Amino acid sequence: MYFSYCFFIRNVCLWDTLISPGNSLIHGFTCHDHGATVLQYAPKHQLLISGGRKGCVCIFDIRQRQLIHTFQAHDSAIKALSLDPCEEFFTTGSAEGNIKVWRLTGHGLIHSFKNEHAKQSIFRNLGAGVMQIDIIQGNRIFSCGADGTLKTRVLPSAFNIPNRILDIL
The missing domain is CATH 2.40.128 (Lipocalin)
Structure with a gap:
């Protein structure tokens, strides 16, 4: 079971809630200069969408654990x-x-x-x-x-x- 979270140093983090807390961080993405404000998961595509404080959208492939696209959506x-x-x-x-x-x-x-x-x-x-x-x-x-x-x-x-x-x- 995975859990995603907006975090301070790494803007978006994936956590495995079924293992011990010391080892539960699966992956951390750094994508938003001033932090991520909101997340949305797309289970069919295994994508995680994040929105940032400066209006940027980042899309992550959870399987590959990589940022696949980023764009300026709002001001x-x-x-x-x-x-x-x-x-x-x-x-x-x-x-x-x-x-x-x-x-x-x-x-x-x-x-x-x-x-x-x-x-x-x-x-x-x-x-x-x-x-x-x-x-x-x-x-x-x-x-x-x-x-x-x-x-x-x-x-x-x-x-x-x-x-x-x-x-x-």
């Missing part, structure tokens, strides 16, 4: 990550309130929702940013923001990714 900290049930795309939510949808393979941007949970007032010290994201069947995206709102979006049909070959036919 501010990534506060939320979610993976679709079919593991074809994932979403990132930032401290500035933007949500972006990315392909898991190829890592290209599919769609961007600007200012979904942006700060609304300069007078009240409301939090800003995306706090939680979830993706369900039908490419529906639910997000919760520090502004106290819950929003739902559906990816535009031009970007819908078929679940099976039969969906294309």
Whole structure:
């Protein structure tokens, strides 16, 4: 049984919880200059996705224990990550309130929702940013923001990714 964790010196660490604590660190990845803020595991692909304080996304191959891709996703900290049930795309939510949808393979941007949970007032010290994201069947995206709102979006049909070959036919 493996457990991943955002750690200080090595940003992302894999731990084996079934062995003694002294030997339980399996591997540590150093990838984010100022630390990782959020993790998402893709079990079908054996990938670990991490988001950092400076808006960078890193994707690790757990089998090979190596960093396979990194890219700048946002201009501010990534506060939320979610993976679709079919593991074809994932979403990132930032401290500035933007949500972006990315392909898991190829890592290209599919769609961007600007200012979904942006700060609304300069007078009240409301939090800003995306706090939680979830993706369900039908490419529906639910997000919760520090502004106290819950929003739902559906990816535009031009970007819908078929679940099976039969969906294309």
